[in-house]
Amino acid sequence: xxxxxxxxxxxxGSLAVLALAAALVLNALRDSIVFFSTPTMVAEKHVPPGKxxxxxxxxxxxxxxxxxxxxxxxxxxxxxxxxPVAYKGILPDLFREGQGVVAEGALDAAGVFKADTVLxxxxxxxxxxxxxxxxxxxxxxxxxxGAQAADKASGGPKxxxxxxxxxxxxxxx
Amino acid sequence: MIAEAGHYxxxxxxxxxxxxxxxxxxxxxxxxPALMNVARSTALAQLLFVGASFIAxxxxxxxxxxxxxxxxxxxxxxxxxxxxxxxxxxNHEGSMLLWVxxxxxxxxxxxAFGNNLPLSLxxxxxxxQAWIASAFYLFILVTSNPFxxxxxxxxxxxxxxxxxxxxxxxxxxxxxxLGYVGFSISFSFAIAALIEGRIDAAWARWVRPWTLVAWIFxxxxxxxxxxxxxxxxxxxxxxxxxxxxxxxxxPWLAGTALLHSALVMEKRNALKVWTILLxxxxxxxxxxxxxxxxxxxITSVHAFANDPTRGVFILLILCLFIGGSLSLFAGRATSxxxxxxxxxxxxxxxxxxxxxxxxxxCAVVLFGTLYPLAMEMLADFKMSVGAPFYNLTFAPxxxxxxxxxxxxxxxxWKRGDLLGVTQRLLxxxxxxxxxxxxxxxxxxxxxxxxxLAIGLGVFVIAGAVTDIVERTGLARLPFATVVHRARGLPRxxxxxxxxxxxxxxxxxxxxxxxxxxxxxxxxxKPNDVAQVAGYDLKLDGLLERQGxxxxxxxxxxxxxxxxxxxxxxxxxxxxxxxxxxxxxxxALLTRGASQLYISLGDVTAEGGIAVRIYHKPMVLMIxxxxxxxAFGGMLSLSDRRLRVGAPKPARAKQRLQPxx
Numbered sequence: 001x002x003x004x005x006x007x008x009x010x011x012x013g014s015l016a017v018l019a020l021a022a023a024l025v026l027n028a029l030r031d032s033i034v035f036f037s038t039p040t041m042v043a044e045k046h047v048p049p050g051k052x053x054x055x056x057x058x059x060x061x062x063x064x065x066x067x068x069x070x071x072x073x074x075x076x077x078x079x080x081x082x083x084p085v086a087y088k089g090i091l092p093d094l095f096r097e098g099q100g101v102v103a104e105g106a107l108d109a110a111g112v113f114k115a116d117t118v119l120x121x122x123x124x125x126x127x128x129x130x131x132x133x134x135x136x137x138x139x140x141x142x143x144x145x146g147a148q149a150a151d152k153a154s155g156g157p158k159x160x161x162x163x164x165x166x167x168x169x170x171x172x173x
Numbered sequence: 174m175i176a177e178a179g180h181y182x183x184x185x186x187x188x189x190x191x192x193x194x195x196x197x198x199x200x201x202x203x204x205x206p207a208l209m210n211v212a213r214s215t216a217l218a219q220l221l222f223v224g225a226s227f228i229a230x231x232x233x234x235x236x237x238x239x240x241x242x243x244x245x246x247x248x249x250x251x252x253x254x255x256x257x258x259x260x261x262x263x264n265h266e267g268s269m270l271l272w273v274x275x276x277x278x279x280x281x282x283x284x285a286f287g288n289n290l291p292l293s294l295x296x297x298x299x300x301x302q303a304w305i306a307s308a309f310y311l312f313i314l315v316t317s318n319p320f321x322x323x324x325x326x327x328x329x330x331x332x333x334x335x336x337x338x339x340x341x342x343x344x345x346x347x348x349x350x351l352g353y354v355g356f357s358i359s360f361s362f363a364i365a366a367l368i369e370g371r372i373d374a375a376w377a378r379w380v381r382p383w384t385l386v387a388w389i390f391x392x393x394x395x396x397x398x399x400x401x402x403x404x405x406x407x408x409x410x411x412x413x414x415x416x417x418x419x420x421x422x423x424p425w426l427a428g429t430a431l432l433h434s435a436l437v438m439e440k441r442n443a444l445k446v447w448t449i450l451l452x453x454x455x456x457x458x459x460x461x462x463x464x465x466x467x468x469x470x471i472t473s474v475h476a477f478a479n480d481p482t483r484g485v486f487i488l489l490i491l492c493l494f495i496g497g498s499l500s501l502f503a504g505r506a507t508s509x510x511x512x513x514x515x516x517x518x519x520x521x522x523x524x525x526x527x528x529x530x531x532x533x534x535c536a537v538v539l540f541g542t543l544y545p546l547a548m549e550m551l552a553d554f555k556m557s558v559g560a561p562f563y564n565l566t567f568a569p570x571x572x573x574x575x576x577x578x579x580x581x582x583x584x585x586w587k588r589g590d591l592l593g594v595t596q597r598l599l600x601x602x603x604x605x606x607x608x609x610x611x612x613x614x615x616x617x618x619x620x621x622x623x624x625l626a627i628g629l630g631v632f633v634i635a636g637a638v639t640d641i642v643e644r645t646g647l648a649r650l651p652f653a654t655v656v657h658r659a660r661g662l663p664r665x666x667x668x669x670x671x672x673x674x675x676x677x678x679x680x681x682x683x684x685x686x687x688x689x690x691x692x693x694x695x696x697x698k699p700n701d702v703a704q705v706a707g708y709d710l711k712l713d714g715l716l717e718r719q720g721x722x723x724x725x726x727x728x729x730x731x732x733x734x735x736x737x738x739x740x741x742x743x744x745x746x747x748x749x750x751x752x753x754x755x756x757x758x759x760a761l762l763t764r765g766a767s768q769l770y771i772s773l774g775d776v777t778a779e780g781g782i783a784v785r786i787y788h789k790p791m792v793l794m795i796x797x798x799x800x801x802x803a804f805g806g807m808l809s810l811s812d813r814r815l816r817v818g819a820p821k822p823a824r825a826k827q828r829l830q831p832x833x
Contacts, residue, residue, distance in 0.1 A: 034557050
């Protein structure tokens with residue numbers, strides 16, 4: 001093998017691996033990406049049932065109802081619209097009415113958001129950034145939410161979020 | 174007084190770093206040994222002053238001096254001593270101080286033990302270190318000073334985030350930073366080589382131990398962080414593909430590639446340009462990780478606006494170093510002579526394939542981490558890229574890599590015999606296939622993916638064993654000869670075998686845990702029994718207890734299997750009064766490599782308690798793997814040819830001279 005042929009083999013191999021990776025990424029991008037929405041956005045966009053997305057907003061005060069065997073229902077509101085959420089499992093330590101929450105799941109045929117994951121941060125002043133931004137954009141932001149929440153990203157390169165999981169199918173965060 | 178002294182020491186360290194940035198470079202230009210030697214003394218003095226500054230901050234935390242803002246915000250007088258100390262780096266300012274302290278430590282180590290380096294190379298390496306250090310000292314002093322005072326000191330502090338009040342915080346960040354920052358050494362060596370326009374096998378021999386040290390710490394740091402998240406966050410997850418985690422995984426992938434390409438360069442004097450580029454990329458990814466974690470950009474692009482100075486400052490540092498080093502690389506790389514020819518099928522070829530797959534896997538992770546950010550910034554919609562994405566992209570690439578791993582060490586340098594190696598790996602391959610069949614039969618069908626992945630893990634482990642068996646001649650030579658050969662085998666060969674086997678062990682753990690973990694979630698009352706994976710867990714009762722700075726509610730479970738009592742598990746829920754928040758302390762019961770895991774939810778109105786019980790089969794193998802890898806790294810580090818600072822035999826010294 002000449003020097004040139006050897007080089008071509010290596011370049012060819014590299015291109016093959018790169019092409020493989022690009023194909024894998026493009027394929028994965030089609031259906032493994034989860035979008036973030038607020039109740040208002042859900043109402044506007046008519047998200048089809050069964051499509052997974054992340055729902056963010058405030059837990060409507062007075063809406064939390066606990067059923068049998070750890071089933072809970074609550075409403076997520078963003079000032080403009082409300083969306084009922086059903087979840088089965090243990091809620092994170094800092095899940096409170098009136099506070100921010102992010103849930104992941106999909107709408108069912110009745111228009112109820114079936115969450116299999118509920119996220120909340122481990123700090124009582126924390127307002128999920130996604131929720132805060134969405135509320136700000138819609139003009140429902142009150143300064144007292146964010147006053148202390150601003151730079152609470154606590155130290156250490158460790159994820160400070162807890163997740164409550166309803167199903168064992170693996171968390172999608 | 175202590176705060177001011179610490180602040181002052183940090184300013185002095187900056188001054189020293191600035192001297193170290195320029196004087197040695199000028200010295201190298203003028204070929205003046207005295208000026209070049211300035212680097213050594215300033216590096217050591219810098220270590221002294223940053224160390225003093227760090228100790229000052231620790232002292233302030235230990236003394237609970239709430240007139241210092243950093244202590245007030247992150248400490249509490251009732252906090253146990255260990256968390257007062259670890260709380261120093263449990264916040265932004267303190268962790269940046271730890272970052273520069275470790276940077277100074279590595280600089281000091283090069284200064285102290287780099288006596289056998291050529292004078293100009295050492296001067297350049299230390300100067301580049303000082304460039305990085307100056308930038309980060311400035312960052313701390315300008316935007317994140319941990320020594321700022323409060324005008325009216327409060328009586329009590331606001332306590333540390335309860336999740337961080339754990340022994341994990343004592344170990345995980347320092348380890349991770351030793352890894353991250355350790356790669357600055359290979360970066361500095363690469364830049365120094367580019368400045369000098371000269372690079373040879375001896376260069377690789379100096380760089381490898383430093384890279385290896387950083388890699389060992391990063392491996393352990395990531396594993397430790399993963400185990401910490403597993404037991405602390407209360408729902409048994411050990412890897413989330415969170416951007417913060419990706420930030421540590423990317424330098425690890427690039428660093429692993431660097432470790433292997435430096436090997437080719439050291440042994441065969443080939444892949445020079447690529448090794449230099451990898452050194453630059455690895456540390457750039459460490460910097461990117463620091464940026465992602467420290468600027469708050471990952472929670473959302475808009476979080477940037479909350480503290481624009483910090484984010485913009487680190488972004489500037491990032492652009493300066495990555496842009497600067499890559500420009501230097503572009504300008505100078507062509508002047509480095511290529512050496513060492515090799516056929517595509519050879520040890521070198523295998524290492525090239527390793528590098529290719531590792532860097533591409535790293536690029537995929539980088540894409541997954543930055544894509545949501547880019548989309549949010551450009552198209553203004555939010556999304557998250559999670560486990561499904563990486564399962565479809567990262568996993569296949571890594572499976573390919575693992576398939577190739579056993580072949581690498583068995584191929585000969587220059588021109589390998591793939592057929593011969595395949596024959597020698599036949600036993601390992603058969604072992605893997607037998608395991609696939611056994612697991613598949615045992616789980617009665619189901620997904621074929623899990624048995625295949627376990628078979629791959631077994632193949633990797635068996636391949637590592639085969640390599641050692643072949644090298645020692647076990648099974649074909651008399652036993653005494655085998656022992657003699659095993660003794661004579663370089664430690665790095667053993668290191669390779671352990672590190673590669675560690676990959677297989679971790680893979681088996683990951684597959685078993687994700688495929689066969691069982692979960693039980695319910696409300697339990699005292700004397701209720703939960704049945705999970707053949708275990709009976711009886712809730713005996715709930716009791717309350719007062720801790721140093723929290724109250725906790727403990728649930729006591731009696732665990733038995735088939736009527737035989739095994740153990741008592743006591744998960745608890747702690748509420749911290751100062752922050753008004755609570756944490757879940759999971760209880761773990763280890764059975765072999767598997768674990769039972771209990772975490773508590775809320776108490777219900779009827780006196781029951783929400784309980785989450787997991788059985789995690791083979792879960793511990795996930796962390797035994799990285800520990801094995803790190804052990805392999807240490808063995809390799811103790812290899813005679815890499816020993817740092819040890820007196821070298823005369824013959825070896827001859828070899829170490831740069832080939833000019």
